Amino acid sequence: VIAPRIDTVFDLDALLTDEEREWQQRARTVAQERILPIIEDDFEQKHFRRELVKVMGDAGFLGMHLQGYGCAGAGAVAYGLVCLELEAADSGWRTFVSVQGSLAMSAIHKYGSEEQKQRWLPGMAAGDLIGCFALTEPQGGSDPAAMITVARREGDEWIIDGAKRWIGLASLADVAVVWARVDDASGAYGAGASAVRGFLVPTTTAGFTATPIDGKLSMRASVQCDLDLDGVRVPADAMLPGASGLSGPFGCLNEARYGIVWGAMGAARSCLEAALERSMTREVFGRPIGANQLTQAKLADMFVEVEKGVLLALHLGRLKERGALTPAQISVGKLNSVREALEIAHQARSILAGDGITNAFPVMRHAANLESVRTYEGTDEIHQLVLGRALTGIAAF
Numbered sequence: 300v301i302a303p304r305i306d307t308v309f310d311l312d313a314l315l316t317d318e319e320r321e322w323q324q325r326a327r328t329v330a331q332e333r334i335l336p337i338i339e340d341d342f343e344q345k346h347f348r349r350e351l352v353k354v355m356g357d358a359g360f361l362g363m364h365l366q367g368y369g370c371a372g373a374g375a376v377a378y379g380l381v382c383l384e385l386e387a388a389d390s391g392w393r394t395f396v397s398v399q400g401s402l403a404m405s406a407i408h409k410y411g412s413e414e415q416k417q418r419w420l421p422g423m424a425a426g427d428l429i430g431c432f433a434l435t436e437p438q439g440g441s442d443p444a445a446m447i448t449v450a451r452r453e454g455d456e457w458i459i460d461g462a463k464r465w466i467g468l469a470s471l472a473d474v475a476v477v478w479a480r481v482d483d484a485s486g487a488y489g490a491g492a493s494a495v496r497g498f499l500v501p502t503t504t505a506g507f508t509a510t511p512i513d514g515k516l517s518m519r520a521s522v523q524c525d526l527d528l529d530g531v532r533v534p535a536d537a538m539l540p541g542a543s544g545l546s547g548p549f550g551c552l553n554e555a556r557y558g559i560v561w562g563a564m565g566a567a568r569s570c571l572e573a574a575l576e577r578s579m580t581r582e583v584f585g586r587p588i589g590a591n592q593l594t595q596a597k598l599a600d601m602f603v604e605v606e607k608g609v610l611l612a613l614h615l616g617r618l619k620e621r622g623a624l625t626p627a628q629i630s631v632g633k634l635n636s637v638r639e640a641l642e643i644a645h646q647a648r649s650i651l652a653g654d655g656i657t658n659a660f661p662v663m664r665h666a667a668n669l670e671s672v673r674t675y676e677g678t679d680e681i682h683q684l685v686l687g688r689a690l691t692g693i694a695a696f
């Protein structure tokens with residue numbers, strides 16, 4: 300028995316344009332031909348396959364929702380569908396596309412000078428240059444307002460000192476978008492003393508050290524780093540002129556969180572597909588396990604959550620295309636998608652029984668990856684607090 304393709308059951312395709320379907324198909328092809336054949340080995344070996352960066356660039360996925368500078372200028376839904384298909388293969392590759400396009404490139408595109416955009420964006424869109432986004436610090440990621448990394452002005456230069464943690468791709472990156480508190484009581488270089496500003500730091504700059512974090516049992520096919528910033532000197536024009544205050548980095552986090560709303564549903568779909576196929580081929584007590592009511596109930600619940608999650612993502616995508624998407628709406632999507640994807644991964648594992656803990660199936664890898672996705676770009680608790688504030692008008696943080 301061949302499992303029906305679950306994404307044809309509900310006919311979500313009917314809600315997409317031809318162009319969106321083309322982007323989705325392109326991402327599905329890249330995922331199937333370039334990522335799936337190698338991902339179990341790469342996950343096992345903790346290997347980030349650098350050569351695939353160019354493949355992502357050639358496919359047009361890097362900064363694909365941005366206009367100009369070699370970017371594809373695609374819509375938010377098309378970008379979401381690409382995130383979904385890449386994460387159906389592995390969260391690490393969707394994370395790469397998010398860090399490059401939604402965080403590093405978005406920061407430059409939203410807040411950079413014309414010269415900064417011309418210098419960095421075309422190479423990043425093509426996959427010739429890698430960017431990273433240095434916001435989170437070792438003392439914790441949930442409260443960027445507690446940032447202690449500082450930039451001091453000395454003559455025509457900024458000198459940056461501090462530390463960052465969990466910075467994706469930093470050891471491979473060509474440029475880092477470093478967020479730092481400007482130590483400037485005069486207010487001459489920022490909107491008031493101690494404003495958080497962004498700086499474009501070439502990673503070859505003296506004093507910039509990126510060290511991959513070892514011992515990860517999640518996101519093993521991608522790289523996250525500790526950053527040490529020790530007297531890093533950059534020219535005055537390295538500052539992003541268009542961002543002052545935390546709304547700068549938060550504006551980029553909105554972009555990345557939006558991609559996760561879609562991406563996590565890709566991981567969920569992959570788990571459901573594995574469980575569905577197994578339920579029709581694996582026999583216990585003389586019949587397929589999918590003939591049991593308890594298994595069918597699990598499959599039905601998983602399917603309902605995948606379909607609801609994709610519909611929610613699509614709704615948020617259409618709002619985003621109209622310029623109407625709010626941070627609280629993104630929190631609904633990020634919280635729901637990742638929470639449900641993890642539950643789906645756990646249910647799929649139970650249907651696969653003992654074999655579900657092996658890498659003969661993608662389910663444990665997705666479950667492990669989703670633990671990271673649940674934590675970065677705002678934990679469940681942060682998004683609950685954002686929604687709690689939106690509902691009550693009272694900030695509980």
Ligand code: TGC
Nearest residue numbers: 434435440441444466467544545546549550626675676677
């Ligand atoms: P508050 O500090 O009062 O506000 C600061 C300013 O930011 C504005 N703002 C937003 N702007 C746009 N989008 C959003 N989502 C925004 N949220 C806040 C806010 O209006 C204010 O603007 P202004 O002009 O008045 O100065 O912040 P808050 O009280 O609103 O927010 C508190 C809280 C807890 C919600 C916020 O701090 C938060 O979202 N925390 C979670 C941070 C987070 O997600 N960290 C993980 C980042 S993941 C990462 O860095 C890794 S990158 C991936 C990789 O490299 O692999």
